[in-house]
Amino acid sequence: MSRLVVISNRVADPRKPAAGGLAVALGESLQQSGGLWFGWSGTVVEGGPSGEGELHRQQAGKVTLATIDLSREDHDSYYLGYSNDVLWPVFHNRLDLAHFDAGFIGGYRRVNQLFARKLLPLLKPDDVIWVHDYHLIPLAAELRAMGCRQRIGFFLHIPLPPQIIMAAIPQHEWLVRSLFAYDLIGLQSHQDREHFDRYVVDEAHGTAQAGDMYQAYGQSVRCSAFPIGIDVDEFMELTHAKEAQEMCQTMRREYSQRRLMIGIDRLDYSKGIPHRVRAFRELLAHYPENRRSATLIQIASPTRETVDAYGDIRRELESLCGAINGDYGELDWMPVRYIHRMVARKRVPGLCRAAAVGLVTPLRDGMNLVAKEYVAAQDPADPGVLVLSRFAGAAEQLKEALLVNPYDTHGTAEVMQQALQMPLEERRHRHQKLLQRIREHDVHWWRSAFLAALAETVQVTD
Template identity: 70%
Template structure:
């Protein structure tokens, strides 16, 4: 049986609770199959240390998973991670060209670290390994592996949105990036909309041919693409709601807010999450539907995120101001309209918080999937469930059609949807929840992993890259 090799920007201890959607999903996949997880350690090293100036690989075995990590220099971290990944790719892929910084130094660092990852990974690979590369940090990794002679099957999954062709084309290196994806055997996206955007790009920019079997032919290579919406482990998350921490959190929140109806937002502090627009919509709710005053409370958790990027400092200041203004204008001695929490909340406590909330507000301006929406559904009491208000611009909206779908840019429309959620009958809430629960069970994290890996295993490589590698090897010899 082939070994699964997962490559991501960061690794995580599979024994510990993971915070991000990527880490949770990868952990679930590897715990089932075992294998190797390769990535950055999260640590920085002196640029002069290591063999030939490069970091040594650190190996650690945790259960049936082997972790392989390497350190980065400060320069590589600043250009590859803070620079190209988070100041170019993240804003552009989330449609925020105004926040992108196309510094050529960032692009050079991004290529350099992907080459470093490829060199280090090659020393660990076996001939029959199946390699699964994750997310925007490592788009060109397959190209670098192929150049070193790697003939393994390699799949790639993009966890963030794929932008429309014209937005993608704003990146100076866009052709190189998209060409790099054709060195994979299978590329997966979160939604059908993302697949459409990618196909539209390669058709317009590279004159790609569409072939049977979800395949695209461009750059003298053939690539299989597909939508694989990521899910959660529904039973595991539901069990967290019944655990001691979950029950204690549920009881604590219910007691403290016994006279209130809770609205909940759980996000990273990120400009893609639509947090200011959400707060404006809540203010509109209080202004237009005064019966919610002294009754509805918004708990907004905004976990710290990339605080060394300037745009996030501006967002934090804006959120502090908006939440303070609502509390000042509408608050009473015994009622604070918004409870704004800028810190991490332990994952084991979240199910109890979800379960105690009447409405979840998942209203990003753009999101690859957003697993908070699915976690909220899994944590509900099926006999008295809460209501999910979901942005139509989240990847989850393609699946979760029984949620109340909103345009987060439409403040009045979002306020109306929240009012509808707060006043919805138990019959309608139950019917919507039943349908949503069935869907997240059907397309859970195990389906996501097994369906992607099954398709990767059955995908026939075009053989083009092997010819290129062979020619390169002959030239070197």
């Protein structure tokens, strides 16, 4: 059996419960092959460019965890700069928030070269390499330039934008050309693959061939959709565990006279949280029977708080929630409960189970696993209703959810009302179908399908 080598920006110990379903799923294959997981240590050291960053190794069962430190300069240009101030906003269709600083790309290239240089001596001839996400798009090209001939796959966890949006990146051709150094590119949705198709054909003047193969820049690559899932059984076990049950009982006791609607997100401009809160205000304004009845609990965990755009959205959200509570609240009823902090993973299933409506309404998202977690947490005898943005990758699979356009405030409010009024029989039917879908394409299917496709893909280096 070939050894699996996983490369990602951050590394997780797959044995720890806090690692989450993705780390556990990858950990299964890593443990089978005695694999290697390589990435940034999370440590930033003061000084100039990393050059030869220090390599750290530790064992996690049969898995070797190998990490390197980054200098302040590299971290700021590679991670904060190019990855999160260029690629993140552009790939989420927010050109207005992108900062095309000419200095960022130098750090991005430098760190990918550093990763390649430190990883190469650790590789074995028959390793299978799996690179993850937008931080490391050019890694395969750097490895190939250093003589690496192993099979290399890449999975993009965030959405791939349309051709015209992608072309706004000053170095977009170099970025897409770098992808052709991989043997297999995995994307979250068929729409993402269509965006790749259009770029290759119309922008790179390449060709789409049989078997999801594409040719451009004198190279070939296979590109397919592999929608990521969750570990359904693991999340259901969490739902029935003590912490989740206590959370569910507490919420139902404290809100015994209310219908709970819940949103669980990182405080990110891609999640559409202010749009969701405005739609809830519209619900209260146009369907007054929900006053003193419906309560929105919005959890927005902190993220990248040093970036101006995140401070702006936090202030906007706090103002919106305060205005709604001021306009509609009563002494014994607060319409919106806004929580700006992390909620322990063990409690999340309890929150989901207690909510009559789950609101997952991003403006753009690669997949959004909260939607699938909400479905898995429900009581099949009396399930809640999932309201899902059509712009989340999950919408391609979860067709029995109530799909909304989060930019349409009034339309989203109407769908919220439909969810609150949905008869039990219809709720059960929709939930049964949704549960079937997330079971068919869970995180284990995703891992196996990608690795099987990588194994059968003709290598670009052959």
